[in-house]
Amino acid sequence: MGRSIPNPIWCQIWKLACPAKVKFFIWRTLHGTLPCRVTLANRHMKVSPSCPTCSRGLEDTKHMLFLCSKAKEVWKRLGMDVIIDKVCEVDLAGEAILEYLLLLPDQDLSIMGYQNEREMIAISAWYLWWKR
Template sequence: MGRTNFNPIWCKIWKLSCPAKVKFFIWRTLHGTLPCRVTLANRHMKVSPLCPCCASGLEDTKHMLFQCQKAKEVWRRLGLDEIIAQACEVDRAEEAVLEFLLLMPDQDLSIMGFQNTREMIAITSWYLWWER
């Protein structure tokens, strides 16, 4: 049987040099199955959809990982704030920002000075989720 739904992001994820829990987190994020507050509120759970860290935005995947002030500070300290801002600039929905970052060409990622930028993005995203 041939692959009908091949997506290059899955190859990138499974080849990352990081713990399996991080890969599974990325997989869940890209499938839109993380229980963020917005998702829980939309499923009639009695929870405020506001971000518990900043209370100034709705906690969806994009906000939690990239737009919350706490997340922005983490990315800034890692020196990845510009690439994150570039990824968020285009009108990308939640999971699409993470997918865009992980699919960036190697030459675009290597100019940041890190050898394992994809792994850093994946692990930092997991950390932001875990830390919340």
């Protein structure tokens, strides 16, 4: 029996220098198990699928983390709005966008001028979930 090769995203998540609750949030998000309003409504729970923050979109992972006006404001202040807008144009799911950002090569992340870019991305995503 051969060994399975671990997905690089899991190695990246578990070595982040941030609280365990943030790592667990990222893990749940990438597994598609966050109870966003769209997911809850699709499971026949009596909840409006609208975003509780902006009321202008359906609250799925992509909207909550990247398309909501509050999310756009956070990413713009962090100087990541251009790269996120570009990735969102590809029409990826929110989980895929988050994974893409966390797996960006160091040289692509270093242009933002932060020391711990991946931690900043993870904590910002958790903040957007928590603040909603």
